[in-house]
């Protein structure tokens with residue numbers, strides 16, 4: 001087997017593949033392209049990739065089936081799911097099926113790169129912590145917390161409100177956090193949609209996917225003043241919002257319980 | 264049965280015509296009868312006179328028994344025109360003298376017409392009136408009618424004292440003078456009268472029919488035909504079809520009621536249409552979005568990639584920035600369509616509406632300049648924040664501005680953007696659930712509903728008419744149902760106890776008409792104007808308690824305006840007045856966005872003068 005390549009892009013639209021290819025190449029990332037899931041699987045037989053980015057809607061085998069096949073074959077590459085039909089259901093489903101990220105189309109070069117870099121770093125962190133090379137998203141988050149992918153967490157409190165934040169893995173996956181942009185008080189936020197932006201040292205913006213829908217009733221203002229605080233204590237002092245959930249019963253089961261991670 | 268038999272016009276003509284003929288017929292009958300009597304009486308008088316003349320002129324000759332002279336005299340008189348014949352009969356019935364010499368010597372049956380009157384009691388009657396001595400008869404069925412008059416010749420002293428000694432003194436009647444006159448003239452006159460009357464009746468019938476026909480055609484046929492045509496139009500789906508309302512009669516009222524109904528139907532259909540079209544638009548958008556997003560990914564990734572590559576070339580950067588910005592806007596449009604498809608709520612946050620409009624203006628700046636459009640605004644900084652999806656709202660204003668610019672003529676124009684914070688009472692939205700009369704009778708009527716809500720039923724009297732009035736239960740809405748009522752309302756009562764609800768002391772501040780009032784259970788007094796057409800209503804408790812604050816944005820242009828026939832359709836998906844220019848998605852998307860914000864969007868337009876869009880967004884407390 002030759003040396004490991006960075007990215008395998010899978011999409012039935014050549015223009016999307018070319019765009020991904022150009023963007024990545026300009027950043028000196030090594031990219032291969034596949035126009036179908038079958039072609040992608042074939043390439044993976046002879047080549048290792050650190051990261052796979054795949055469309056959902058493709059003829060014959062779709063993105064979800066590819067994701068399942070990758071897991072089945074024991075391939076450790078992280079998979080990012082991307083689709084033009086960016087519904088909350090698709091995003092949440094992809095993440096619960098083991099995709100490490102979800103990126104809605106159309107995306108800018110920066111949005112793509114921020115997701116790719118995060119994905120690449122995520123792979124590095126996980127594999128370095130786990131010498132076996134298993135990239136299964138083990139996230140050390142406190143019990144009674146719930147998470148959306150490896151990115152954001154939610155902690156339902158006894159009074160009916162819920163706290164929202166990002167995991168330490170998400171913070172580590174983005175290099176050198178420089179700023180956090182939070183949404184204002186009383187905003188409505190929705191599960192699967194972006195609810196905060198985090199800027200890294202390169203100037204890339206990382207969107208935080210909201211784990212739970214609700215109305216923001218408290219914003220952790222200290223965080224915007226001292227973003228580094230989140231690196232120290234992402235699960236407690238580094239919370240983002242306190243919200244009044246609008247659809248807790250429906251949305252919570254879609255998240256991964258951190259308690260189950262500890263089993 | 265032929266169709267024309269079923270027509271109101273024909274039936275009316277038939278009834279009036281038959282009535283006219285009947286009246287003229289009865290009148291003619293009596294008229295001709297009295298006319299005939301007058302004519303006969305005249306002939307009778309003449310005959311009698313003649314008879315007397317003959318009697319007295321022959322008296323002397325009789326006394327001296329100058330038979331030849333009598334013969335000649337009777338013959339000469341009998342030859343006069345208009346006289347049938349003159350006969351003189353003796354008491355035995357023998358014709359002694361006659362104008363027709365052949366008759367002389369013949370015997371007349373005592374039962375024959377000329378003798379019958381005198382001999383009906385088997386003995387001669389000495390004194391008879393003229394009419395008793397007169398008879399009308401025909402010689403045979405085909406001949407003309409003849410009038411005969413008999414004149415008895417009485418015995419006188421000179422008769423029996425005369426030298427001839429023919430008659431005995433005991434004998435009372437010596438003989439009878441019988442004069443007969445043909446009635447041909449009279450009959451001809453009567454006949455011509457009958458003919459005249461018949462012609463008169465026929466002419467009247469035709470004239471009446473024509474006059475009624477013309478008026479029925481003008482007053483009934485044409486309006487009914489117009490109405491039938493209108494009904495067909497409405498049934499065919501053209502709810503813009505209106506009837507002329509220029510008549511003041513019942514058909515005019517019907518036309519106005521008809522138009523009112525049509526307008527209500529159009530409104531209801533628009534709402535139905537809107538929600539239906541929105542739903543199908545959503546489904547369509549969902550399907551299209553996926554397809555659009557792939558090419559959009561190409562454009563967005565390429566252009567943003569190029570921007571990174573050309574960071575050192577500011578001239579290219581500017582151009583690329585536009586591509587990226589506009590592609591991002593397209594992404595938001597597609598995303599909002601997808602959100603719409605999922606009926607998801609917009610991404611609302613507290614935002615400064617002035618800032619949103621400013622951003623929209625800077626996006627459309629080039630386009631407005633190109634169309635030579637000036638923009639005037641009245642931004643004041645103390646506008647309250649509204650909880651909106653800034654991107655969607657920006658899209659709304661961009662669309663409105665671009666539409667306004669497109670509506671301008673070559674020489675350009677001005678767009679006024681007017682912001683105001685307004686307080687709206689619950690007027691137009693709050694429902695009266697329980698209305699009570701003075702004696703606490705429930706006035707609500709579940710039988711008649713307006714927009715699905717029970718109405719307030721009042722007994723109403725107007726000039727001459729009486730019926731029920733069903734008030735729209737929505738405060739400020741006036742889709743009242745009028746029973747059989749027309750004209751001004753004279754009295755309004757509780758249908759149960761007939762207590763008047765009219766308040767003599769409170770006059771309508773709008774038109775000074777009388778007002779009515781009733782109690783709304785637990786929610787104070789409700790007042791309204793009794794004049795049909797006046798929209799004044801007052802519900803003080805609601806006005807005070809339920810005032811909500813809105814931000815009102817008016818976007819007014821002085822462009823070509825919207826033709827009235829298009830007004831009802833402009834919020835429909837894919838409706839466009841710009842020909843091939845736009846996709847027409849604009850206004851229906853705007854409608855959906857504003858609706859998603861609990862807001863209202865209305866449009867007023869005067870063709871040639873311009874269009875004003877009014878948007879009201881609630882300020883959440």
Ligand SMILES: [Zn+2]
Pocket residue numbers: 700701702703704757758759760761762
């Ligand atoms: Zn009563």
Ligand SMILES: [Zn+2]
Pocket residue numbers: 771772773774775776792793794797798799
């Ligand atoms: Zn009034």
